[in-house]
Amino acid sequence: MKHESSIVSPNAKIGKNVKIGHYSVIYDNVIIGDDTVIDGFCEIGYPTRMSNGNPLVIGKNSHIRSHSVFYEGSTFKENLVTGHRVTVREHTHGGVNLQIGTLSDFQGDCEIGNYVRAHSNVHIGKHSKVGNFVWIFPYVVLTNDPHPPSETMLGVTVKDFSVIATMSVILPGITVNEHSLVGSHSLVNKDVPTGMVVVGNPAKILCETHSIKLRNNNQQSAYPWPRHFRREYPDSVIKEWESMFGPKII
Amino acid sequence: MKHESSIVSPNAKIGKNVKIGHYSVIYDNVIIGDDTVIDGFCEIGYPTRMSNGNPLVIGKNSHIRSHSVFYEGSTFKENLVTGHRVTVREHTHGGVNLQIGTLSDFQGDCEIGNYVRAHSNVHIGKHSKVGNFVWIFPYVVLTNDPHPPSETMLGVTVKDFSVIATMSVILPGITVNEHSLVGSHSLVNKDVPTGMVVVGNPAKILCETHSIKLRNNNQQSAYPWPRHFRREYPDSVIKEWESMFGPKII
Amino acid sequence: MKHESSIVSPNAKIGKNVKIGHYSVIYDNVIIGDDTVIDGFCEIGYPTRMSNGNPLVIGKNSHIRSHSVFYEGSTFKENLVTGHRVTVREHTHGGVNLQIGTLSDFQGDCEIGNYVRAHSNVHIGKHSKVGNFVWIFPYVVLTNDPHPPSETMLGVTVKDFSVIATMSVILPGITVNEHSLVGSHSLVNKDVPTGMVVVGNPAKILCETHSIKLRNNNQQSAYPWPRHFRREYPDSVIKEWESMFGPKII
Numbered sequence: 058m059k060h061e062s063s064i065v066s067p068n069a070k071i072g073k074n075v076k077i078g079h080y081s082v083i084y085d086n087v088i089i090g091d092d093t094v095i096d097g098f099c100e101i102g103y104p105t106r107m108s109n110g111n112p113l114v115i116g117k118n119s120h121i122r123s124h125s126v127f128y129e130g131s132t133f134k135e136n137l138v139t140g141h142r143v144t145v146r147e148h149t150h151g152g153v154n155l156q157i158g159t160l161s162d163f164q165g166d167c168e169i170g171n172y173v174r175a176h177s178n179v180h181i182g183k184h185s186k187v188g189n190f191v192w193i194f195p196y197v198v199l200t201n202d203p204h205p206p207s208e209t210m211l212g213v214t215v216k217d218f219s220v221i222a223t224m225s226v227i228l229p230g231i232t233v234n235e236h237s238l239v240g241s242h243s244l245v246n247k248d249v250p251t252g253m254v255v256v257g258n259p260a261k262i263l264c265e266t267h268s269i270k271l272r273n274n275n276q277q278s279a280y281p282w283p284r285h286f287r288r289e290y291p292d293s294v295i296k297e298w299e300s301m302f303g304p305k306i307i
Numbered sequence: 308m309k310h311e312s313s314i315v316s317p318n319a320k321i322g323k324n325v326k327i328g329h330y331s332v333i334y335d336n337v338i339i340g341d342d343t344v345i346d347g348f349c350e351i352g353y354p355t356r357m358s359n360g361n362p363l364v365i366g367k368n369s370h371i372r373s374h375s376v377f378y379e380g381s382t383f384k385e386n387l388v389t390g391h392r393v394t395v396r397e398h399t400h401g402g403v404n405l406q407i408g409t410l411s412d413f414q415g416d417c418e419i420g421n422y423v424r425a426h427s428n429v430h431i432g433k434h435s436k437v438g439n440f441v442w443i444f445p446y447v448v449l450t451n452d453p454h455p456p457s458e459t460m461l462g463v464t465v466k467d468f469s470v471i472a473t474m475s476v477i478l479p480g481i482t483v484n485e486h487s488l489v490g491s492h493s494l495v496n497k498d499v500p501t502g503m504v505v506v507g508n509p510a511k512i513l514c515e516t517h518s519i520k521l522r523n524n525n526q527q528s529a530y531p532w533p534r535h536f537r538r539e540y541p542d543s544v545i546k547e548w549e550s551m552f553g554p555k556i557i
Numbered sequence: 558m559k560h561e562s563s564i565v566s567p568n569a570k571i572g573k574n575v576k577i578g579h580y581s582v583i584y585d586n587v588i589i590g591d592d593t594v595i596d597g598f599c600e601i602g603y604p605t606r607m608s609n610g611n612p613l614v615i616g617k618n619s620h621i622r623s624h625s626v627f628y629e630g631s632t633f634k635e636n637l638v639t640g641h642r643v644t645v646r647e648h649t650h651g652g653v654n655l656q657i658g659t660l661s662d663f664q665g666d667c668e669i670g671n672y673v674r675a676h677s678n679v680h681i682g683k684h685s686k687v688g689n690f691v692w693i694f695p696y697v698v699l700t701n702d703p704h705p706p707s708e709t710m711l712g713v714t715v716k717d718f719s720v721i722a723t724m725s726v727i728l729p730g731i732t733v734n735e736h737s738l739v740g741s742h743s744l745v746n747k748d749v750p751t752g753m754v755v756v757g758n759p760a761k762i763l764c765e766t767h768s769i770k771l772r773n774n775n776q777q778s779a780y781p782w783p784r785h786f787r788r789e790y791p792d793s794v795i796k797e798w799e800s801m802f803g804p805k806i807i
Contacts, residue, residue, distance in 0.1 A: 097332060097350065098350075098374075098624075100597065123353075124392070142394075142624070142642060144640075144641055160412065162659055162677050178412065178428075178430065178678075192455060194455060196448060196696065204780070205722055206674075206786045211772070242508055269454050272454070273459055282456055282457065285457060285458070288458070347600065348598060374624060391644055392642060409662055410644075410662065424706075427664075445662075445698055446696065446698060470705055473698050473726055474696075492726045492744040492758055508758050521709070522704070523709055530704070532704075532706055
């Protein structure tokens with residue numbers, strides 16, 4: 058199942074039914090779970106001293122799209138899906154069903170929860186902590202240095218079910234709390250309270266998230282978003298959501 | 308004219324005098340017009356169920372630069388030119404002489420007119436409609452979801468001769484009307500009237516476009532821009548512009 | 558030292574102990590200094606008429622990471638280091654120990670000083686002039702056209718020891734003077750005075766840089782940053798800094 062033009066180290070530990078595309082390179086210190094697809098032109102397990110010898114672990118049933126580079130020393134649970142040209146550096150630890158969009162750049166030394174969806178061109182700085190069911194939209198940057206350049210690294214924390222919209226920057230050490238929404242093109246320099254919408258440069262509280270109504274049904278709140286958005290989540294998750302948020306609204 | 312290291316499906320329909328570079332991959336469901344150049348490391352016709360079986364069509368006399376990925380199911384008329392590492396997903400439909408800059412990311416399900424120039428790192432969300440002679444500068448994002456994440460998609464409309472400057476975000480459902488200018492680093496949350504300049508976060512009307520004077524000739528307005536900028540447009544277009552806007556100013 | 562899958566022109570002038578990775582392409586008009594590493598999937602010396610026949614020169618002891626594209630006609634002194642998928646166009650001239658981050662896009666016709674560090678996804682427009690010891694963080698854009706599109710190119714100037722934080726745009730013709738700091742997500746439309754912090758959209762003066770204190774030591778100013786940040790600079794530079802700024806603070 059590996060393309061004849063791929064270059065696969067004999068030391069790499071590769072599961073059953075793994076597909077490796079044209080011209081892709083799998084380095085030595087790599088563990089790939091069963092049923093995973095690696096597209097073409099990828100580099101999987103790019104060597105780095107900073108891995109401290111830890112392998113790159115890709116969970117089963119994952120799909121890494123073409124031209125992506127994953128460094129040695131990171132770990133991902135099952136069902137990882139990426140876009141094209143993703144870069145992921147050492148000591149990134151991702152939960153189940155993580156999606157990483159085209160051109161996204163994960164700088165390493167970060168913890169990402171389960172069912173997180175990062176869209177295209179998302180930049181996750183070192184020491185970020187991202188919870189479960191978080192959405193991060195294009196060109197968002199999670200920063201870490203309060204007075205660049207320095208050796209002080211204050212990572213950003215983004216908690217469960219939060220949403221960060223396009224082109225927003227979260228400043229070092231900030232916490233975006235549960236079920237909150239950062240509007241597009243915002244600069245967030247204060248912690249975002251649970252369930253609130255912040256917008257602007259610098260970002261200010263606009264309203265509670267549940268005061269935002271769905272455009273196609275103005276009787277219903279758009280948040281918490283799991284009440285109406287369920288595409289590609291497994292039944293087990295939807296069942297959990299129904300117990301938390303009630304039945305699906307239309 | 309295909310490099311010996313390229314991988315070209317025998318099912319792909321490839322015109323006369325087409326050049327295919329080192330290590331590039333041409334998939335099955337692809338139609339490439341005459342005299343087109345595909346650089347190295349490209350993937351042309353990346354398979355996707357979402358194409359509904361439609362082919363990728365690249366018009367004649369096009370040039371796709373290296374490391375680009377075009378999905379099956381999109382169509383481009385003649386003279387397409389791209390930078391490097393462009394991503395174009397299914398159901399993108401581009402007019403003649405489209406330019407797509409390095410690292411740009413077209414998400415699919417969108418209509419792009421004739422003679423549009425997208426610079427580097429432009430993100431075109433699904434359901435965008437871009438007219439003719441539009442300019443879009445680096446790191447601009449056309450969004451579509453009014454309350455992310457949701458199943459509601461309200462695309463952005465950008466009309467003829469408009470210009471969107473660097474790092475601006477256009478919010479879902481917004482129309483940028485003809486001959487308008489969105490200044491750098493703006494967040495556009497209201498329709499932009501014809502011939503007006505908007506700037507800021509959120510963007511506000513600053514002035515009429517034709518009150519902006521050319522720096523090298525303070526007697527003349529910089530807009531409509533076809534009065535002074537004509538690089539790489541064909542004679543037929545310039546003739547049409549002369550009838551619309553008068554002779555070239557210096 | 559070249560991988561068997563690389564394609565290296567016999568006309569390229571390649572120094573001693575140069576390593577060329579899998580599938581990389583080295584074109585004709587290229588000079589590579591001793592002890593340099595070119596990773597896989599790179600294109601080095603991408604041909605362009607606009608080079609006027611000038612070669613691409615990469616100084617000794619450099620490291621170009623995978624998937625990068627360097628055009629013919631640019632020059633780099635020793636110890637260039639890049640991230641992945643860097644694009645550098647013709648007539649870019651870089652000093653010693655330049656770092657160019659993943660996905661950065663240098664448009665050419667620009668001058669970059671010594672010991673400059675551009676982080677990920679930095680966009681350097683044509684006619685930019687960047688001094689020595691400058692830091693530029695992710696998604697920063699140096700622009701050049703005061704009324705786009707036009708033939709007028711007013712490059713940005715960034716002077717020694719200045720720092721431009723994430724997602725800021727510098728408008729055409731602006732000078733960012735020595736030892737200044739542009740805060741994140743700023744739009745800079747006026748010259749930045751020496752030693753000042755500017756922030757906002759549009760950016761305004763916030764304070765003097767040396768009134769910003771280090772978080773881990775509130776008695777000490779975080780600027781000039783060479784007083785405390787010295788990672789990966791050579792002894793000769795640190796010695797020079799000690800004579801300029803005094804001994805290292807902790």
